[in-house]
Amino acid sequence: MNMFCFQCEQTAQGKGCTIQGVCGKNADTSNLQDELTSKLIELANCDEKNESNTELLIDGLFTTVI
Ligand code: SF4
Helix, strand or coil: CCCCCCCCCCCCCCCCCCCCCHHHHHHHHHHHHHHHHHHHHHHHHHHCCCHHHHHHHHHHHHHHCC
């Protein structure tokens, strides 16, 4: 699996981590977190706004902070 992560300000040379994350993250984790964030953006853009969705967004985003 190819590595490309641009999820934080510590990214290698400001261009994205492409071999191994500066933080130690591997390609599998990076790709899963990209997928999760994409789905959270879809949820944020959906028409149904409620407390449950808000909690899910917060929990989902904090799972990407490692
Ligand atoms: S692999 Fe880690 S250090 Fe590199 S951009 Fe992603 S989160 Fe930041």
